[in-house]
Amino acid sequence: xxxxxxxxxxxxxxxxxxxxxxxxxxxxxxxxxxxxxxxxxxxxxxxxxxxxxxxxxxxxxxxxxxxxxxxxxxxxxxxxxxxxxxxxxxxxxxxxxxxxxxxxxxxxxxxxxxxxxxxxxxxxxxxxxxxxxxxxxxxxxxxxxxxxxxxxxxxxxxxxxxxxxxxxxxxxxxxxxxxxxxxxxxxxxxxxxxxxxxxxxxxxxxxxxxxxxxxxxxxxxxxxxxxxxxxxxxxxxxxxxxxxxxxxxxxxxxxxxxxxxxxxxxxxxxxxxxxxxxxxxxxxxxxxxxxxxxxxxxxxxx
Amino acid sequence: xxxxxxxxxxxxxxxxxxxxxxxxxxxxxxxxxxxxxxxxxxxxxxxxxxxxxxxxxxxxxxxxxxxxxxxxxxxxxxxxxxxxxxxxxxxxxxxxxxxxxxxxxxxxxxxxxxxxxxxxxxxxxxxxxxxxxxxxxxxxxxxxxxxxxxxxxxxxxxxxxxxxxxxxxxxxxxxxxxxxxxxxxxxxxxxxxxxxxxxxxxxxxxxxxxxxxxxxxxxxxxxxxxxxxxxxxxxxxxxxxxxxxxxxxxxxxxxxxxxxxxxxxxxxxxxxxxxxxxxxxxxxxxxxxxxxxxxxxxxxxxxxxxxxxxxxxxxxxxxxxxxxxxxxxxxxxxxxx
Numbered sequence: 001x002x003x004x005x006x007x008x009x010x011x012x013x014x015x016x017x018x019x020x021x022x023x024x025x026x027x028x029x030x031x032x033x034x035x036x037x038x039x040x041x042x043x044x045x046x047x048x049x050x051x052x053x054x055x056x057x058x059x060x061x062x063x064x065x066x067x068x069x070x071x072x073x074x075x076x077x078x079x080x081x082x083x084x085x086x087x088x089x090x091x092x093x094x095x096x097x098x099x100x101x102x103x104x105x106x107x108x109x110x111x112x113x114x115x116x117x118x119x120x121x122x123x124x125x126x127x128x129x130x131x132x133x134x135x136x137x138x139x140x141x142x143x144x145x146x147x148x149x150x151x152x153x154x155x156x157x158x159x160x161x162x163x164x165x166x167x168x169x170x171x172x173x174x175x176x177x178x179x180x181x182x183x184x185x186x187x188x189x190x191x192x193x194x195x196x197x198x199x200x201x202x203x204x205x206x207x208x209x210x211x212x213x214x215x216x217x218x219x220x221x222x223x224x225x226x227x228x229x230x231x232x233x234x235x236x237x238x239x240x241x242x243x244x245x246x247x248x249x250x251x252x253x254x255x256x257x258x259x260x261x262x263x264x265x266x267x268x269x270x271x272x273x274x275x276x277x278x279x280x281x282x283x284x285x286x287x288x289x290x291x292x293x294x295x296x297x298x299x300x301x302x
Numbered sequence: 303x304x305x306x307x308x309x310x311x312x313x314x315x316x317x318x319x320x321x322x323x324x325x326x327x328x329x330x331x332x333x334x335x336x337x338x339x340x341x342x343x344x345x346x347x348x349x350x351x352x353x354x355x356x357x358x359x360x361x362x363x364x365x366x367x368x369x370x371x372x373x374x375x376x377x378x379x380x381x382x383x384x385x386x387x388x389x390x391x392x393x394x395x396x397x398x399x400x401x402x403x404x405x406x407x408x409x410x411x412x413x414x415x416x417x418x419x420x421x422x423x424x425x426x427x428x429x430x431x432x433x434x435x436x437x438x439x440x441x442x443x444x445x446x447x448x449x450x451x452x453x454x455x456x457x458x459x460x461x462x463x464x465x466x467x468x469x470x471x472x473x474x475x476x477x478x479x480x481x482x483x484x485x486x487x488x489x490x491x492x493x494x495x496x497x498x499x500x501x502x503x504x505x506x507x508x509x510x511x512x513x514x515x516x517x518x519x520x521x522x523x524x525x526x527x528x529x530x531x532x533x534x535x536x537x538x539x540x541x542x543x544x545x546x547x548x549x550x551x552x553x554x555x556x557x558x559x560x561x562x563x564x565x566x567x568x569x570x571x572x573x574x575x576x577x578x579x580x581x582x583x584x585x586x587x588x589x590x591x592x593x594x595x596x597x598x599x600x601x602x603x604x605x606x607x608x609x610x611x612x613x614x615x616x617x618x619x620x621x622x623x624x625x626x627x628x629x630x631x632x633x634x635x636x637x638x639x
Contacts, residue, residue, distance in 0.1 A: 042639050074638025103639065116635045119628070142638045150637055171628045182639045213638075237638045262636045269421060 001259040002052035003032040004281040011062045012055035015089065019051040022090035023097060027051055042179060043100035046075050047093050053079040053258030054089055056279045060255065063289055067255070069218070069246055071211040073263055074142070074183065074237050075099075077229060085207040086222045098197055102190035103180055103233075112181030113155040114141060115162045118148055119171025122240070125149040125161075128168060132161035140236045141183035145269035150176070152184040183236055191233040198226050216241035218249070239263075243270050253295060255279060255288060303334045303357065304615045307388040307397035308607070310339035311366045312404020314600045320403065321347045323607025328356040330608070333615045336361045336397055338388040363387035369600055373407030377415070385409050389416040392593040399594035399614035401585065403602035410447055413588050413595035420623060422630035425451065426590035427459045427529070428597065429466055430536055431583040436520030439583065441467050442481070443526060446533035447588060453496035456480070456526050457504055461629050462589040463524040464506055469620030470613060475507045476523035481531065482511040493528060501526075584609025587617060590626065594618050 005012040006028065016028035030039060031048045038044055053076065061083075072080035078096050081087040087095075117125050122143050129138045129151055138153030138161050151161055158175070165173035181187070203222025211218055212228040216238040219225055243266075246254075256263045256278035264276045275295070279288045306327070310320040317339055324335040334357035337344050341362045348360070365383040367376040380386065385404050389412050391397035402409045406428075414426055427444035434440050443463045444451065451459075460478050467476040480498055482490035487498055489511065501508045512522055514535060527535070554564040584606060585598035596614040598606055 045639065073636055076638075100639075114637060116637075118635075142636055144636050148635060150635060176635070176637055178637060178639070180639075182637070239636065239638075266636055272421070 001031050001048070001280070002028075002055055004283075005052070005055050005059065005285070006032070008282045009055075009059045009062075009285070011058040015055040015058050016051060018089055019047065019093045022093050023047060027093070040179075041100075042104050043097060046096040046100040049075060049258055050079050050082075050093055050096050052280070054082050054092075056257035056285065057083050059285060060257065060279065060288070065255070065289070065292055067208055069209055069211060069249065069251060071242050071246065072213075073239055074213065074232065076258070076263075077210075077213055077232060079258065080210050081203075081206075081225050081229075083208075084210055084225075086203050086205070086210075086225050087201070088204075091201050095194075095197060095201065099190070099194050099233075102193040103182060103187060106188070106190040107180050107186050109179070111155060112153065112184070112186055113158040114150055114152045114176045114178040114181060115158050115174060116148065116150050116176055117162070117165045117170050117173045120149070120165060120168060121146065122149050124168065125151065125165065128164045129153070129157075129161050132164050133157050134160070137181070137184055137186055139184055141181070142237045142239060143241065144237075144239050145266045146240065147171075147269050148266065152181040153186065154181070183232070183234065185234050187234045191230060194233060195230045198230055201226075211242040211245050213237040213239070213242065216245050218245065239266065240270055243267060247271055247274060253292075255292075303332065304399070304618050305334040305336060305397045306611050306614050307336045307338055307361070307391040307400045308611060309384045309388045309400065309402035309404050309409070310337040310344055311363070311384040312402045312409065312600075313598065313602050313607075314369065314403075315603075316366075316403070317344055317347050319602055319604040319607050322351065322604035323602075323609075324358065324611060325351050325353050325356065326604065326608040327611035327615075328353070328358050331612050331615060333357070333611060335359075335611065336388070336391060338363050338391070339384040340364065340366070361387060361391065367405050367408045369405050371405055371408060373405060373411050376405065376408040377411040383412075385412045386416065389413055389593075389595070392595070393417055398618040399596065401596045401598065401607070401610045401614050403585070403598035403600060403607060403610070405600070406446070406597055409595075409597050410588060413591055413593075413597075414447070417591040417593045417595065419590055420592055420627050420630075422627055423462070423590035424458060425455050426588050427462060428532075428586050428588050429463055430532075430586045431470075432517055432539065433583070434518055434520030438520050438523075439471055440517055440520065440522060441524050442517055442532055442535060443524075443589070444529035444532050445536045445586065446529050448529035450530070451493070451528045453493060453500050456493070456497040456528070457500045458590070458630060460501060460504065460506055460508070460524065460526045462626050463526060465622055465625045465629065466587060466589055466617070467524050469622050469625070470616055471523070473523060477509045477521075478506045478524045478526065479509050479512040479516070479522040481514065481517075481525050481527035481535070483513065485511050485513070487511065497526070584611075584613040587613065587622075589622075592623070594622070 070080035136154035136157035138157035141152035142150035162173045214231040253275045261278040310317040363384040365380040428447040429443035430445045588595045598610040
């Protein structure tokens with residue numbers, strides 16, 4: 001991922017070089033040619049995804065694209081804060097590398113699990129988790145869309161919740177091949193470690209506001225942003241609510257930067273009236289720039 | 303009871319085959335049919351047939367889209383056409399499905415924009431069934447709902463085509479293939495190469511690339527392609543079939559001996575005709591729209607209309623849209639880490 005961007009755009013290339021230098025190892029090679037096994041380790045995944053996302057953003061920025069708001073899904077909140085000018089990219093990439101390590105080691109292998117529940121209302125999934133807990137931890141981890149909720153917790157409790165969800169008419173309820181129970185209270189040890197790191201970093205004033213994962217509310221200062229990054233480790237990503245907050249603030253065009261177009265898909269489930277496109281390679285970049293330019297000239301005309 | 307709205311004014315010979323076919327469908331398959339069109343003409347035609355006790359009603363529509371109308375013009379200007387009204391019956395829940403043998407481009411536009419696409423579908427696709435040499439059916443899609451498609455669209459076409467195939471032909475795990483210019487993965491253009499790599503990872507029984515001639519071989523069940531290519535493939539096939547039919551007829555009538563031969567082999571000739579007769583297959587569904595829309599050949603006869611109405615009802619009964627939505631909304635999943 002991101003190889004095409006680095007080859008075609010100098011602004012993107014610079015981001016990969018900066019990441020390699022900040023981390024002291026060639027994360028760019030991991031992005032361009034890393035095997036799936038290596039990339040699957042969250043301590044590798046996190047800096048890799050952040051780097052590709054910021055690389056795509058920097059190209060957009062160099063072409064004069066400026067967002068009015070930023071938001072990021074989980075790890076993406078770091079990318080969002082880089083885009084908003086609150087975090088230096090070098091700091092961000094080092095932080096997420098450690099964030100990945102902390103999250104990986106917070107829970108012994110095999111104790112935690114995650115699952116996706118599709119086609120049940122988020123409130124219903126929350127209720128199922130309560131029923132399935134039986135003294136263990138299981139709770140929503142990503143409230144992604146009206147159709148899609150990811151849950152997280154102790155492996156046994158997550159399995160029980162999946163069974164309950166299937167029995168309650170979920171379109172699909174599947175265990176996910178994920179190594180740890182992200183965004184659950186089992187991540188408390190990781191949260192403590194990350195908080196220490198985050199308090200050492202200086203956050204700059206934000207150029208544009210961000211909608212937070214933890215509360216789906218708009219924050220405008222670096223300090224608030226830092227709190228959000230700390231809190232989200234053990235709280236669900238309130239993605240649907242975040243998107244609705246943005247739409248309520250008048251946002252009608254969304255650009256997803258970074259590998260994949262999962263968030264674009266979620267937005268379409270949330271609200272089909274907004275414009276969504278993603279940028280992950282040269283082709284999608286050119287298409288996005290063209291559409292943004294067209295939208296701009298249309299606004300100028302009216 | 304399933305209700306199918308029939309655009310009774312759309313076909314080349316409308317409304318006669320539409321009405322005859324609709325009556326047979328209502329009688330044989332226990333389907334409620336709403337005949338949409340100019341009431342006077344429809345009632346006059348209906349009076350020629352016995353339809354007592356059948357669930358057949360006439361719904362008025364003042365305008366008619368002809369085969370010569372430009373699809374976009376007809377879609378925008380003839381808002382009270384039989385195609386528009388029949389589609390509206392589906393949108394408002396008064397019918398479960400619509401069948402039309404009208405101007406394909408216009409009907410497609412009316413269905414696509416009148417019904418809207420399913421939440422998880424990017425582009426609808428027109429799926430055409432073909433008879434195969436093994437006596438079965440192969441489905442080719444998209445045959446013209448889109449001109450330019452992206453690799454991800456082809457994957458959605460594959461999923462929709464596979465579900466349609468399962469519902470209509472009862473095959474549990476249809477074989478899905480990608481139309482290209484050679485079996486090797488690396489053959490083809492950028493679109494087919496990218497689509498190939500996506501299809502390999504999809505939850506389908508994907509058997510790889512096939513060439514144009516494999517559409518008829520029966521070795522695969524669902525064949526996916528870009529709408530531009532698909533439409534050309536469809537039209538060439540129709541042209542070849544017509545051409546061969548003419549050549550055959552000519553040859554059979556050319557000498558006295560062959561005429562005697564023709565009389566003797568008439569049975570075989572008819573069974574051959576039946577096999578390649580599109581009317582047995584009942585039209586092409588526009589997959590991915592909210593509601594069921596089946597588009598028949600302009601020259602549809604009563605049998606084709608009957609089968610088209612039957613296929614429309616089967617798609618409703620088989621919950622094809624629910625299955626498509628379930629399959630396509632399933633992925634991708636955003637897992638925050």
